[in-house]
Amino acid sequence: MFKITSIVILSCVFSLLYSSPVFATEDFTFSINSLSEFEVGQFPFVNGIARTLDNNPVPNVQIQVHFPSGIVKTTTNSTGQFSASSPVPANIGEYTITVYAKKDNKHADTLITYKGVASKPKLELQIEKIPKTNEKIELDPFSKMLKDIEKQRMDDVKRKSNVQTQHQVDEQRRLAQIDLESDLKESEKRNESNSPRNAFYRFLQEVDNSVRGIFWQQFLFTEKITNQAKEAKENALDEGKSSFEAMKIFQKEAAVTQQEVIEFNKNLSVNYGNSTSDIQDQFDENGKLPREE
Numbered sequence: 001m002f003k004i005t006s007i008v009i010l011s012c013v014f015s016l017l018y019s020s021p022v023f024a025t026e027d028f029t030f031s032i033n034s035l036s037e038f039e040v041g042q043f044p045f046v047n048g049i050a051r052t053l054d055n056n057p058v059p060n061v062q063i064q065v066h067f068p069s070g071i072v073k074t075t076t077n078s079t080g081q082f083s084a085s086s087p088v089p090a091n092i093g094e095y096t097i098t099v100y101a102k103k104d105n106k107h108a109d110t111l112i113t114y115k116g117v118a119s120k121p122k123l124e125l126q127i128e129k130i131p132k133t134n135e136k137i138e139l140d141p142f143s144k145m146l147k148d149i150e151k152q153r154m155d156d157v158k159r160k161s162n163v164q165t166q167h168q169v170d171e172q173r174r175l176a177q178i179d180l181e182s183d184l185k186e187s188e189k190r191n192e193s194n195s196p197r198n199a200f201y202r203f204l205q206e207v208d209n210s211v212r213g214i215f216w217q218q219f220l221f222t223e224k225i226t227n228q229a230k231e232a233k234e235n236a237l238d239e240g241k242s243s244f245e246a247m248k249i250f251q252k253e254a255a256v257t258q259q260e261v262i263e264f265n266k267n268l269s270v271n272y273g274n275s276t277s278d279i280q281d282q283f284d285e286n287g288k289l290p291r292e293e
């Protein structure tokens with residue numbers, strides 16, 4: 001595996017030099033490092049450092065690293081350095097990491113491509129076997145104590161490293177989820193005018209006023225059933241059911257019988273004065289008038 005290095009230079013007007021992935025600024029340079037390959041199970045990462053043209057560190061550069069599995073936000077520290085790793089391990093395939101940098105209203109970005117490859121087999125050392133003897137070699141009590149202490153120390157270091165790594169992964173996942181929820185809210189806000197309710201309301205403005213109320217009540221009836229079905233599906237997913245099972249529950253809850261529709265429309269006609277109960281009672285269960293013999 002080889003190092004991938006990009007030099008980013010931030011300026012008021014940004015240009016990207018594709019022959020050598022570079023951002024530029026009159027203020028400072030920004031070098032980014034990564035690997036060209038990550039084995040399956042490894043966490044892809046990038047790190048970098050920002051320095052002025054006089055080789056002084058530049059702190060507080062805002063960094064966003066867009067991994068295939070999520071977004072990680074960070075800033076350069078007092079030495080101008082930053083580091084970010086993917087929320088999830090690498091999979092086989094070719095992927096792209098996008099790094100965005102911002103400082104004093106100056107923006108820049110660059111792409112880093114890496115490959116996810118299968119784990120490489122480890123080389124086995126051929127060790128000549130020493131003939132066994134009946135004699136057991138035992139450590140003296142002091143050496144045994146030192147060996148146990150060293151083993152315990154190594155176990156503690158490994159455990160702390162695993163806990164720290166898991167905390168970093170959990171925090172990156174949490175930040176990625178916050179960003180996703182924020183993006184979804186912004187998207188919903190932008191598309192609010194095109195929601196089913198607002199779109200149907202605009203349609204009603206072109207409908208004759210004498211039946212506008214009936215149309216609106218029919219829409220509310222459909223909307224209510226759909227919302228109940230969506231809630232049932234979400235509850236099913238929260239309970240651990242599969243997407244297929246949750247969709248079956250949604251379809252069941254959203255289903256409306258012909259008799260329910262006929263009864264609902266019958267009451268609407270009466271409530272809005274388009275018919276009377278006596279007239280409506282003449283229709284059969286299929287919504288049809290009986291034929292005269």
